Amino acid sequence: MKVVIMAGGKGTRITSVTKKFAVQYPELYNEAPDIPKPLLPIDGIPVLEREICSLREQGFDKIIITVGYLSSIIMDYFGDGTCVSRATGKPFGVSISYFNEAIPLGNAGALYKIYDDLKDGADEDFLLLTADSVFDVNIRRFVEYHKKKGGWATLFTHPNSHPFDSSVVVADMDCRVIEWLAKEDKRPVYFKNRINAGLHILNRKVLDIAVKNGTIVPELIGTSNSQGSVVKVDLDRQLLKPLCGDKNSGAIFCYDSPEYVKDMGTPERFEQVLCDFKVGMIKRKNLQYKQRAFFLDRDGTINKYKGLIRSVDQIELIDGVAEAVKRINASGSLCIIITNQPVVARGEVSDKLLGEIHDKLETELGRAGAYIDALYYCPHHPDRGFTGEISSLKINCNCRKPKIGLVVKAAKDYNIDLTSSWFIGDSRNDVLCGKNAGTKTVLLIGSDTDSNQHDGNKENGQFGQDLTCNSLIEAVEQIL
Template sequence: MGSEDAIRQAIIIAGGLGTRARSMTGDVIPKALLPLAGVPIILRQIRTLAREGIRHVRVLGGHLGSQLEPALGPEAEKLGIKIEVFVEKSPLGTAGCLTTLDVTAGDVLIVYGDMLFDIDLSALTRHRQQFPAALTIIAHPNDHPRTSDLVVQKSGYLQRLLPRETPRDSDWRNLVPAGLYVASEQFFQALVPGQTADMIHDVIPRLLERSVPIAIYDTPEYMKDTGSPNRHAAAEEDLRQERVHAAHLSVRRAAVFFDCDGVLNEDVGGHGVIHPDQVKLIDRAGEAVRLAREAGFLTIAVTNRPQVAKGFLDEAGLDHALGRLEAELAEDGGVLDRIYFCPHHPDKGFPNEVAALKIDCACRKPGDLMIRQAMSELPVEKSKSIIIGDSLRDIGAGRRAGIWAYGVRTGYGLRDEKSYPTVETAIPHADLVFDTVYDAVRFQCGYHDIGKALSGAINERLSDTAGPLLVSICGRSRSGKSTFAHAVQRVLSETARRVLRLELDRWILPLEYRGPDMNAEERSRVELYPEIVSMLRRSGQVEAPGYDAASRGRLRGTTAYDARNADVILLDGIFAGHASIREQVDMSVFVEASEHSLLNRFHTFYAWKGLTPVAAEELWQSRIQEEWPRIDLQRTSADIVINLEEAIL
């Protein structure tokens, strides 16, 4: 792309009476000069624009606008750009004011004066070339779509504008004009000189009526209206937390990919959600999305929607259902940066099915096309990204995409092996399984703190060790050992260590093969451990039979572990520090938690497995008497004892 295509001009609309901000300005300075974390917002805007290549800024002032030129002159000289200030004699609205300026050649970025933003203008320029239009509306999802203007787009162009004052009979997709636009000469020529006009209420509807193309640029970058005291305070906090530039498209960041039904909203069964009223959030789902976004992760939903192919709803109906989901999440501050959906389904025979959508495709999970599409469109840092799902299809998609895959016990609860595609030779295995999406996000936000201490100790030992370091992580059932082992695995992997986490639970004897008098060591098949460790030391390879914790039965296929290039091997299991292999282990860690925590986790876990409270309590008592004494013997020989009382399981 040549430099002649770049956006070099900007107009900042800094007029208006500043009524919302009057408690902050005291009506003695224009709102554009209101400090935001110590710097007037208009200076923050101009510095961002200059960094992005803008060379000429025209500022349209209004109330108290005479103060702008003296304040901006030194900034223009420092940045080496041209800044001109024009003061309206009388207010003409957010679009009418533009007619007081001369029309210049080339695209112009229009910015509302109370917007804190940080966007990649080179990416915006590329979008302008791909979607030529008289006007491009820069839009984003926000945390209050039901009280915001909304744009409805199709194939990159505006189809409908929904001003916030207009009554709505349903929820629409969460896509909100951000107060930034790119305008061409065609747009400026459509304005009526001297006529009061508002961008949202007058000009854009008029252009739509005339079928003038208006493009929509949907970006997850930072854009926030700071015009009211609450929003001003929120923007200052975002600056303190360094969230503003962190969302710029040049900055790669990890993503949390969410499945929807069974993860964010309740699985309604049958053919899934076919009406917005069926959307009911799972407990704390909105908080989970908010927590992920506040921590700096991209929040992306990837969802199979076969209802469209089956003819139970069209894409407009799907938009309303997804709009309801977005609006409900936003009530708790949860904002999804993007939603990708697959409308296909391979099976035929539905009365109103859409023939063109009845295909085998690469986007339907466990296919990973939706994830790969997100990675091609957004600056996703793959190595730290995760998918959270309730179905084995979600786990399979994560595996194919090469990201961490976490299951939840809501929805299917990963108990859908029978419906998993038979062409797959093995059932995918989640890296961890959590009770809810909120727990999974909490782990994603905090795994580094959980695993950093042991990772540091392992790194110190590695410098003195030839070959892979073998570390056992053991402890009572539900103590948090697998959570801890995986956290260590991730932290070490991020320091370029090659880590193999071997889950000894894969060798557990399925329920149907257990005898009534078997003890915990026999159920765990501890007698195989010396050979497993020997094979890892000797050839670096070992194959595990499949065990399904949900059904307590055998999974389809086996799991091959390859440690030939590993720097660290983490043995994860209740007997990973067993006396029969202790001398072959370089470092042993015993993980513990209080009996109260273990009890709560145990009952939740076995409820997921289908046990009644009475049956779970009987099993709990037997574990205390028969299993715990055997497990606790490992504590005395452990190198490190760690309490994970607050760990998320």
């Protein structure tokens, strides 16, 4: 599979930083007074070089770079990919070609200009990356997922700390994208924190369909229209967004991953990237490495205990929970909710309504700059006799806590080291689930938990847990 890296942006918001590093590392850039954003160094090695090395190490060595602003500096630095890095003294070990946008064509216009070069043998899929972000991801895993789904496009999606100024992706339970909400689009009051990270796998058919529909005329790209503006192509709004939910064309899927992807477009964000690199977070979050997770119960741990939750209005975050989740996020650990939801089997809450309840939970966390990486729920309930119950869900399953099916699934999905992870909850079942799975455990006994109403005080609240705390924030502070 060929790789296209978009590196033509001007980066006006970060000019003060690019000029500073051009002066600091004159030997890297042949004493150029300014450098393009993709050549900003992290520990002396340019961001784009780190990206290329990661691709090479994972077997992706055929690269096309689209360049524009200060293009000669990028082309001089990397050459055709066979030369030696000025930063490391090692060969790049890849094959690089370039498309130079003399006139900016938008973030997808160049794809039509290099259309014939995107195919690699019989493979019409290609990897489309941006040089505006710093990332370290298991690309092979991403590609395997794309091939398994068999769609025309797969978007790398993740939760982030600022979902209200990001493009939100709405998908069904099979991760098929049904709606794309850009920043300017009206969005629902509550939504899942699922953000397009700017890494894509596309099939050339995505380019073809826009031409077939008449929305893109390749010959006109780069020319002036009747208003005197240059005809450009926007990847999100003109190519991908129109395909969302379209049953007549190839599907777009999202690939949810907690791996490190961060926009470095402002001095503040680049400074955060440098800090994350220093503590090893960028590399550590790559899913080829074992992850540490905080498994959290839902009711009485994150939201106030109100018995069985049957409506969106009943969700109310416990004070301090958002701060606790933010600290988990900042530590580089995964934050995963594991919850029993027998209301589904009892026919009292549909999967759709449960999704809306969880959307509110994610939205309220997002308002505070916090996010969860994943949520798993058990819809089963072994007891029968409820009006409207769903008989197929009235079973003794392996996923209802204290059984460990959901924890095992999460561990497989995200390569989690259970022995270094924690399970935090407010009931006996939470503690036993964690112990059965091999994690360390915390029992919460505060006023907002269900401990007093449920079984927290039985056996004097001693179920073999490693810690007993009053709240999630107290537990996270002690652990971290």
